[in-house]
Amino acid sequence: MDEIEQNQISTLTRVLLEDTQQFREEFLDYPTFEQVQFYLQLDEELRKILYTIIKPKEMAEIFDLVEQEVDDVEPYVLEMGRKYAVEMLLEMSKDDVVDILKQLSPENARIYLKLLPREEVSDIMELFQYPDGVAGALMTTEYVAISATQTVAEALQVVKSQSREAEIINYAYVVDRNECLVGIVSLRELLANSDDVLIPDIMIDRIVSVSVSQSQESVAQKIKDYDLVAIPVVTEDDVLLGIITVDDIIDVIDESAVSDYSGLAGVDVEEVSKNVWQSALQRLPWLIALMLLAMLTTSLISRYKGVLEINQTLSIFITLITGTAGNAGTQALAVTVRKLAIKEQVMPAKFIINELTIGLITGTLTGTVVFFAVSILQQNMLTGFIVAISMLVSILVATLAGNLIPMLIVKFGVDPAVASGPFISTLSDLTSIIIYFGIASVIFGYLS
Amino acid sequence: MDEIEQNQISTLTRVLLEDTQQFREEFLDYPTFEQVQFYLQLDEELRKILYTIIKPKEMAEIFDLVEQEVDDVEPYVLEMGRKYAVEMLLEMSKDDVVDILKQLSPENARIYLKLLPREEVSDIMELFQYPDGVAGALMTTEYVAISATQTVAEALQVVKSQSREAEIINYAYVVDRNECLVGIVSLRELLANSDDVLIPDIMIDRIVSVSVSQSQESVAQKIKDYDLVAIPVVTEDDVLLGIITVDDIIDVIDESAVSDYSGLAGVDVEEVSKNVWQSALQRLPWLIALMLLAMLTTSLISRYKGVLEINQTLSIFITLITGTAGNAGTQALAVTVRKLAIKEQVMPAKFIINELTIGLITGTLTGTVVFFAVSILQQNMLTGFIVAISMLVSILVATLAGNLIPMLIVKFGVDPAVASGPFISTLSDLTSIIIYFGIASVIFGYLS
Numbered sequence: 001m002d003e004i005e006q007n008q009i010s011t012l013t014r015v016l017l018e019d020t021q022q023f024r025e026e027f028l029d030y031p032t033f034e035q036v037q038f039y040l041q042l043d044e045e046l047r048k049i050l051y052t053i054i055k056p057k058e059m060a061e062i063f064d065l066v067e068q069e070v071d072d073v074e075p076y077v078l079e080m081g082r083k084y085a086v087e088m089l090l091e092m093s094k095d096d097v098v099d100i101l102k103q104l105s106p107e108n109a110r111i112y113l114k115l116l117p118r119e120e121v122s123d124i125m126e127l128f129q130y131p132d133g134v135a136g137a138l139m140t141t142e143y144v145a146i147s148a149t150q151t152v153a154e155a156l157q158v159v160k161s162q163s164r165e166a167e168i169i170n171y172a173y174v175v176d177r178n179e180c181l182v183g184i185v186s187l188r189e190l191l192a193n194s195d196d197v198l199i200p201d202i203m204i205d206r207i208v209s210v211s212v213s214q215s216q217e218s219v220a221q222k223i224k225d226y227d228l229v230a231i232p233v234v235t236e237d238d239v240l241l242g243i244i245t246v247d248d249i250i251d252v253i254d255e256s257a258v259s260d261y262s263g264l265a266g267v268d269v270e271e272v273s274k275n276v277w278q279s280a281l282q283r284l285p286w287l288i289a290l291m292l293l294a295m296l297t298t299s300l301i302s303r304y305k306g307v308l309e310i311n312q313t314l315s316i317f318i319t320l321i322t323g324t325a326g327n328a329g330t331q332a333l334a335v336t337v338r339k340l341a342i343k344e345q346v347m348p349a350k351f352i353i354n355e356l357t358i359g360l361i362t363g364t365l366t367g368t369v370v371f372f373a374v375s376i377l378q379q380n381m382l383t384g385f386i387v388a389i390s391m392l393v394s395i396l397v398a399t400l401a402g403n404l405i406p407m408l409i410v411k412f413g414v415d416p417a418v419a420s421g422p423f424i425s426t427l428s429d430l431t432s433i434i435i436y437f438g439i440a441s442v443i444f445g446y447l448s
Numbered sequence: 449m450d451e452i453e454q455n456q457i458s459t460l461t462r463v464l465l466e467d468t469q470q471f472r473e474e475f476l477d478y479p480t481f482e483q484v485q486f487y488l489q490l491d492e493e494l495r496k497i498l499y500t501i502i503k504p505k506e507m508a509e510i511f512d513l514v515e516q517e518v519d520d521v522e523p524y525v526l527e528m529g530r531k532y533a534v535e536m537l538l539e540m541s542k543d544d545v546v547d548i549l550k551q552l553s554p555e556n557a558r559i560y561l562k563l564l565p566r567e568e569v570s571d572i573m574e575l576f577q578y579p580d581g582v583a584g585a586l587m588t589t590e591y592v593a594i595s596a597t598q599t600v601a602e603a604l605q606v607v608k609s610q611s612r613e614a615e616i617i618n619y620a621y622v623v624d625r626n627e628c629l630v631g632i633v634s635l636r637e638l639l640a641n642s643d644d645v646l647i648p649d650i651m652i653d654r655i656v657s658v659s660v661s662q663s664q665e666s667v668a669q670k671i672k673d674y675d676l677v678a679i680p681v682v683t684e685d686d687v688l689l690g691i692i693t694v695d696d697i698i699d700v701i702d703e704s705a706v707s708d709y710s711g712l713a714g715v716d717v718e719e720v721s722k723n724v725w726q727s728a729l730q731r732l733p734w735l736i737a738l739m740l741l742a743m744l745t746t747s748l749i750s751r752y753k754g755v756l757e758i759n760q761t762l763s764i765f766i767t768l769i770t771g772t773a774g775n776a777g778t779q780a781l782a783v784t785v786r787k788l789a790i791k792e793q794v795m796p797a798k799f800i801i802n803e804l805t806i807g808l809i810t811g812t813l814t815g816t817v818v819f820f821a822v823s824i825l826q827q828n829m830l831t832g833f834i835v836a837i838s839m840l841v842s843i844l845v846a847t848l849a850g851n852l853i854p855m856l857i858v859k860f861g862v863d864p865a866v867a868s869g870p871f872i873s874t875l876s877d878l879t880s881i882i883i884y885f886g887i888a889s890v891i892f893g894y895l896s
Contacts, residue, residue: 159639160640164640169635188612224695224702227481227513229677250697251672254701254705257708261709261712265712266778267782269782276806279806280806284813287776290775297768301767305760305764312756316746316750317746318767319770319881323873324739326774327714327734327874330713330869330870331731334713334717357724358727362732366736425774
């Protein structure tokens with residue numbers, strides 16, 4: 001009952017070469033996900049044998065998942081031969097066909113578009129126009145549409161006749177003569193009511209829908225909030241264009257979580273299938289860029305050589321202050337990015353004041369601890385005081401930076417997740433050094 | 449068509465006080481999620497009026513979401529009065545009832561359990577036993593069960609009769625006389641086939657299921673991989689215990705993404721509804737703990753005072769080396785935590801060697817850049833060499849630490865996400881200092 005295992009794959013591969021009929025029966029008995037795992041383990045030669053055994057219609061279901069798994073789907077499509085590929089595409093959801101055509105070279109995409117029936121092509125061209133990331137690019141046009149003049153029995157007949165093609169049959173969408181969405185009936189309601197009940201009597205007319213140009217993240221939020229299996233996609237005039245189903249949304253939620261996580265770490269954590277050189281090259285830009293920022297910090301420190309000569313012990317506490325402030329900045333950054341991501345209704349001013357207060361509290365408490373620790377260890381309350389007050393101010397500034405920078409990035413229309421923890425802590429190294437040596441200079445200047 | 453707005457809430461609140469019948473009609477017309485938003489804005493007095501207008505059965509659907517939104521559901525349950533609350537609980541899914549009872553004080557939970565009918569209680573007690581985080585705690589027992597001896601018409605009759613109570617009706621689960629799951633039929637198939645077809649002819653018998661004690665994350669992965677709306681939960685002997693639906697799984701995926709993100713940042717990013725004091729107190733443990741670790745680094749630096757006196761410029765480059773190595777460590781950490789989370793099949797040895805190689809490549813390139821930068825800026829190739837070689841080794845060690853620490857944590861059965869970016873960078877401050885001053889001491893010792 002678990003994922004297909006390596007020895008099952010070997011056995012099945014042997015059967016593929018030996019007994020076509022037995023292979024068909026065994027292979028088609030597996031769940032689609034496991035068929036895909038098997039398919040992806042085959043080399044081109046074996047896949048070509050498979051195409052002679054498995055019908056295009058059966059391949060359609062498998063290929064829907066293959067397209068999501070492989071980086072480049074083009075060689076798979078080309079090796080099938082045109083006739084087989086076109087028949088397969090005809091059996092797939094139109095949104096999946098668009099996803100596949102988008103991965104082909106322009107010439108090949110044109111060739112396959114020409115081979116498809118004209119009525120399919122117009123639907124596909126319509127889906128083609130939506131840029132990645134908006135609701136339109138995620139929707140499918142295969143839904144069950146009924147009319148408000150129908151009875152339950154008639155509506156059930158429509159559901160039955162479309163049950164093979166429709167992406168989901170949990171809901172039937174009620175449209176008027178202008179294709180406007182006027183209501184939704186769940187299959188549950190259709191089954192629970194008697195045959196002669198009229199659709200308007202049982203349909204929900206306060207519709208939860210999304211606009212075709214809305215971001216996929218906001219669609220995901222809505223499906224999650226309202227606990228839906230599918231959500232209708234409409235134009236500004238409420239014309240029904242398609243539906244988005246929960247399984248596509250799960251992938252969106254997952255991808256956006258991974259990209260937030262990658263952002264915070266300053267590295268694409270999905271570097272999975274890459275080799276070490278590619279992985280290293282991917283990590284380098286951030287590393288080098290931040291190192292150049294750190295060089296700035298370094299040149300600042302060298303300017304304060306005079307202060308360091310007066311009190312050599314100051315250099316001992318550099319990492320203590322920069323490290324702790326950097327940690328506080330990373331915390332503030334993560335909280336802010338998250339708040340911005342879930343679009344919690346916050347007044348920017350109130351949010352900033354809150355973070356400032358949090359920085360003040362954590363800074364004061366941390367500063368107090370460090371004051372006693374340094375004063376006792378160094379037997380020098382002046383050093384303890386300088387380190388403690390620098391710690392307080394550095395934490396305050398780092399917390400504020402962790403809060404303000406993602407908010408500013410959002411202002412410029414960029415995903416706040418690009419502000420990484422390493423960036424905030426390297427930046428806070430710079431500010432902390434200015435604060436630390438600045439405070440030390442002032443105090444030494446005052447004392448001398 | 450969007451979330452309920454503040455002025456709608458005000459209007460509806462006025463209607464609640466003025467016209468009971470009109471309120472009922474208007475309120476029940478809203479989608480459940482918006483009813484919940486309205487409900488949560490009311491004070492206790494107004495909620496008590498609402499209970500007199502909205503039936504327990506209608507409240508059941510609302511309260512299912514309320515339970516997920518509020519921190520403590522107990523006052524809401526108590527204010528309803530026992531009779532109303534019990535009637536409401538009877539209308540809810542058993543898994544949701546368990547979630548609510550778990551939030552009540554033990555005495556109150558006992559009181560409500562006693563008031564529920566005996567046959568309900570035994571189901572509920574069974575669900576009670578599963579600890580949070582496993583499949584059993586997420587499943588519901590309200591599914592459609594049919595027998596392999598039935599025809600399509602008979603099965604459809606069962607679906608119809610249970611369509612109100614069942615959590616989903618997309619699948620009917622085929623069980624034998626021992627309650628063992630032997631097949632699954634989709635409602636789609638039932639509707640597409642004629643009445644006299646026998647269930648065994650159309651059911652899927654290669655079942656994708658999860659075990660009752662499996663982790664919720666692995667259930668989520670399976671639902672995602674197989675694109676399911678629901679998955680059956682079985683014992684080791686394949687006895688069907690319940691089903692888990694995709695809407696509960698979305699919450700699991702979301703929560704685990706948030707907890708990974710929080711882990712990397714070293715702060716609970718869901719500190720949303722808290723006040724500044726609570727937020728500050730939540731950030732402090734990590735801050736103080738890491739500061740104590742940084743104190744260790746500080747005392748190490750003070751041991752190397754001798755080296756610092758020989759070459760005062762060394763102190764200038766401390767943050768450059770510790771900062772850059774910390775960033776490399778954070779990157780390696782995030783990649784490793786992610787790989788462990790998706791349980792990619794990796795040989796530990798190969799994985800470690802890969803990360804070491806990546807550390808070597810990034811360290812060498814970064815070290816080369818820093819060698820030229822420092823040599824030119826300081827007009828001193830010896831300092832440039834010491835800083836560059838320290839940078840290389842520090843990055844190597846930090847990358848290895850970012851890779852090994854989460855792997856070790858997993859060995860001890862803990863979620864690898866607890867290893868935070870701030871922890872790795874503070875730890876790497878320590879190792880980088882040892883490396884930097886160690887290398888400097890050796891070279892100076894050799895030269896003198």
